[in-house]
Amino acid sequence: MEKTKSDSEKLKKILRIILLVIAILIIIVLIVLIRINKSKNTTKVQEASTTNEEIEKQNENAITTKITNMSEEDRVESYVGQFISQIESQDYESAYNTLNENFKNNYFKTLDDFKNYAENKYPSNPSLTYESVKRMGEVYLVQAKINDVINSDFTEFTQRFVVRENGANDYVISFQAE
Amino acid sequence: MNYRKEKAKNIMNNRAKIRIAIRNFFKSQGRIIFVIFIIWLIVFLINQYLKSIPKEIQMSNTYTPDSPIMDETDSISKSDAKKINELIKTYITYCNNKDYDNAYNLISTSCKKYVYNDNEENFKSYVDSLFPEERKYYTQNYSNVDGIYVYILTLTDDIESTGTTGGYYSYSERIAVFNEGDDIKLSNNNFIISKDLNISKEDDYIKVEITSKDIGYDKVGYNLKITNKTADGYVLISDATYAKEVSLIVGNQERGAENLDNAKFFVSPGETEEMSFIFTKYFDETTDESVLQLNDVRILKSMITTDSYSDAISVYSFNINL
Structure with missing residues (x-):
């Protein structure tokens, strides 16, 4: 009887050790798998960075990350700044694509309409001075003074922008089209 | 020779003692060590999993329409906020559609009496003055006292479509939302309630x-x-x-x-x-x-x-x- 009891206890001990060893092996396998997965992603990033498209994507990601960490007011001002920069660099299509659809229908039915307006309205070397940023529910009303940094004969003017932020660096703009 | 034998014997004895001591230690503490190890293992695995989840982008945002500006007043539960926002949306929709009867039915009894003299024509005039065209709106909870929720209601024109070309309209007033019997009603025009x-x-x-x-x-x-x-x-x-x-x-x-x-x-x-x-x-x-x-x-x-x-x-x- 005692011998059987002793054998049974020994068996239990052996089982516990086996379970412990199995647990350790599972941990090791999991760690290895996670590490392998991480290194694969790193390799992918390294491979992709050789193409221009991926460089652009990386730049976008960098801008998005920067914007995400900005304050609300700074983000909204940066969106208006980006819009004016696109006009400055004559990337009218990109600027046009950020416009609110109803606003486009009301004031700039075609890209050419917008281009004509922008060429006549904005200076070649615009500078922006933000006068106010006001939250109106889910949109922001930004008032900015626009001037030309080089041409001192340019008459500065104030313009209002309505900005809706859908996500980081994802926005829709309309503006005082006068 | 005898000295060396003695020394070897001593070393073997010491090693045996160490092995016995370690074995005895694990015999007495083995279970606790095993449990601690399993707990550590679980925490470690959870940590690894959480690290691998992509982080959600959290941007700073000051728009909290259901948090009272007057911090020292009561806060609103999510379910109440939902009901209040639905009521306000319905009220604005009725006003935009010039559905005066249904809009008037959402007004509290004391507001109808005090502000509109129990005369729906007075209410119609008020609606017509604020809604000559379709209005957009937004709200901000201002204060909450004894089950009465005061909001700032702001009406605007569709500034996203106009870009504020030619100016823009903005009008604010305080409204109050509260239970009246089994219904939820609102008072407008800066009026709250009569007691x-x-x-x-x-x-x-x-x-x-x-x-x-x-x-x-x-x-x-x-x-x-x-x-x-x-x-x-x-x-x-x-x-x-x-x-x-x-x-x-x-x-x-x-x-x-x-x-x-x-x-x-x-x-x-x-x-x-x-x-x-x-x-x-x-x-x-x-x-x-x-x-x-x-x-x-x-x-x-x-x-x-x-x-x-x-x-x-x-x-x-x-x-x-x-």
């Missing part, structure tokens, strides 16, 4: 009953019924000779009634008159009113007088605790 009061006090000359008070966001109006108990004397409550002939005590402040200008509040002998006095009092002030003071009650033989104070038979103050 019935049955407070009365009398002396030899007058009996004063405060029947109700009308609470606006920044004003309170007390409605009085004053009975002249004399047979031949006139009771003059106020003729605007002085600014605080009628006043309200709020905390340690005495606030004069604001509707006394160019008016005489008096009661003829044996008659009863209804009078209302309006004071500045914010709905979310933490201090309540304590006393309504009729500071210069004058008993006169005639209302034809050049100086109501010197011509009065009696001049005294009559205070009513609230």
